[in-house]
Amino acid sequence: MKGVILGICPEAQLVDISHEIKPFAVAQAAYTLAQTWECFPKRTVHLVVVDPGVGGSRRPILAEAGGHSFVGPDNGVLTMALTADCRARVREIRASLYFREPVSRTFHGRDIFAPVAAHRASGVAVSRFGGRIEDCVQLEGVEPVGESGNAWRGTVLHVDHFGNLITNFGWKEFGWIAGERFLLRVGSRSLRQYCRDYGSAPLGEPFAIRGSAGYVEISVNKGDASQLLKVEAGAFIVLKKKQ
Amino acid sequence: MKGVILGICPEAQLVDISHEIKPFAVAQAAYTLAQTWECFPKRTVHLVVVDPGVGGSRRPILAEAGGHSFVGPDNGVLTMALTADCRARVREIRASLYFREPVSRTFHGRDIFAPVAAHRASGVAVSRFGGRIEDCVQLEGVEPVGESGNAWRGTVLHVDHFGNLITNFGWKEFGWIAGERFLLRVGSRSLRQYCRDYGSAPLGEPFAIRGSAGYVEISVNKGDASQLLKVEAGAFIVLKKKQ
């Protein structure tokens, strides 16, 4: 893919965001993109190739939001990034003159997404790639769901390099855990503790913290929360506000 | 190695092809290079450092093919890439003025290959590095071998990130599996099924597919063929044409 890009746009500066998305983990990729794209300069082209449906009927799409471009499959992987900018505009990529020929059935990253991203980075206007669509696929399960009794059911979006669990409890809505009593059930454990930073937490005990990505995270001071709690990306969490 | 390159050729654009070649896996590296180099623009310098014989008597070589340059040890790792261009020209690297001093006995990547690649990228003529040789080492076992009874014995060249098994059955010669009955034995399983794309295959069943690298691959729809079949790079495969 990088060779294809540099052949079309030699001045491109290539940055790898992550090589650690699990195969077919669309939600994990969506989260990773959502928390990184705004750190890049405007006019960056973000290329995402987590694509369980390659070779099937899913559409390739190109989106514009906040002065950035996004290229990837229409499987929800761009959803979390695009909701940050309601004026996001999504197009179906149809102009095969920007594809690498012949297009294989198994590697659209190299044959469709990479060359389209490179042409976009070279300045080709978005309208040249295809027409607007309004029905792009939305990712399910990225928002916590309210349950009875002041409780919410959420999930682990991502496990980072340190084993921290990034939940889908956004800090804007759930930041009250910093000041109120709560119970958080994850794996076979229940947590009641919130800490402001890693260093102020007791060694070995899991706790909730405000993560740098804007979500509640579950961490262990100098430990690995994922290993300790035996929890991976996709696990369910229940958060309950205590009276 | 990257620091050494940038010290010699500050305008170099560095692209990592793979950090996932197993130690000493010359055939896997050869395959990876063979399937990627032509995607890069002409005048790219490809640097390969899979080198079980570092410190021994194997020669460092510089090759030219298709407008690209290749730098690496003379252990067969360049074989698959160079056979794509019969006019490939191979030289033994002898001009130590292009080496980093002192040359260590254990890290020729940093001390010989990286600085030579950087000087080549900076425009130093190939003839400056050393004279032509005709006897460079050929990699064994990269072509399937015919057996009696319409059968061929091949190997798994590579296992990709998704667990797909890339075989050494080239599509040009073995693409007939798309239309004829066959039996493919790998690990303790026998496959009879060919699918055009991942999505059209039954969940959980291994099948053969035309891979994007130009070889027959063995895959499982949304599964991991390597895990399911308990097969790794280097494993033997028998393909049989049924009447």
Add this chain to the structure above:
Amino acid sequence: MKGVILGICPEAQLVDISHEIKPFAVAQAAYTLAQTWECFPKRTVHLVVVDPGVGGSRRPILAEAGGHSFVGPDNGVLTMALTADCRARVREIRASLYFREPVSRTFHGRDIFAPVAAHRASGVAVSRFGGRIEDCVQLEGVEPVGESGNAWRGTVLHVDHFGNLITNFGWKEFGWIAGERFLLRVGSRSLRQYCRDYGSAPLGEPFAIRGSAGYVEISVNKGDASQLLKVEAGAFIVLKKKQ
């Protein structure tokens, strides 16, 4: 972090040194930096974010040595690199106008270290970031300790991709093992053999070698010393000179 850097210094050339430092492994990071920084051209900015104390009271620092700049936490991670240049000058980073706002409590890599490194790479003078300090944290245990009876106690600084054990026995001081009898105890094994290069060693037997990083290493010809000896970074070693 890369997005933040490119937003501030678009012409920066980003090079990843390693993604394989274990979480919180300050000594491993210190070693990795020490053996790589001098290979890069002058005016390189080295950014290190192995930071178990993020959110606590440790200071962010900026150092200058040998024409290079270093940005990271004041936890000893820069120690091994800076001792190579006694004229190293260390400053506490205090100028928050170079930070990304708001500064999170958990990701100083993105919010403090990356933007400071990018501003430094853009040419901002070192004095603008903060005043000189003389009491930066020194890393413990990076030098072998002499014991009675011509013996020294050292540690494994790092295990490389091939499973080689890089010890903290520097070649300048301990290169005598190439010519004299010795006993090296690591894990549950004792070694007595020194080899000049990998190829000249018997298959399967561990031996000592002069590593490319300037330290004694423990290796196995075409094998994995770490697996064979069941030893990881941080393990103790005893080296004894025999009469």
